[in-house]
Amino acid sequence: MTMRVAEEGGVVYHPGPPSWHGTQQESDDLLRIAASNCTCQEGAWPGATGVCDIHRMLREDQRALDGLVFARRIAERLSREEQLGQTVA
Numbered sequence: 001m002t003m004r005v006a007e008e009g010g011v012v013y014h015p016g017p018p019s020w021h022g023t024q025q026e027s028d029d030l031l032r033i034a035a036s037n038c039t040c041q042e043g044a045w046p047g048a049t050g051v052c053d054i055h056r057m058l059r060e061d062q063r064a065l066d067g068l069v070f071a072r073r074i075a076e077r078l079s080r081e082e083q084l085g086q087t088v089a
């Protein structure tokens with residue numbers, strides 16, 4: 001799935017393989033976590049049947065991938081601010 005910014009400022013999603021909009025480190029961490037939680041049936045990859053939910057998400061769900069990047073960055077920011085004793089405005 002690819003995306004573009006619509007003229008009105010909204011994001012429009014188009015069919016196709018998802019694109020990663022995070023950093024290489026974020027990608028490495030996600031793939032490591034996916035591998036450790038994978039329940040794909042043996043021999044299923046790259047076929048559609050027997051693919052576990054997390055690998056299906058990685059292959060098909062642009063919004064979920066974007067949400068993971070967003071959530072990770074917010075969590076890191078909140079953690080940093082908490083450690084500094086600041087409050088979030």
Ligand SMILES: [Zn+2]
Nearest residue numbers: 038040052055
């Ligand atoms: Zn899997």
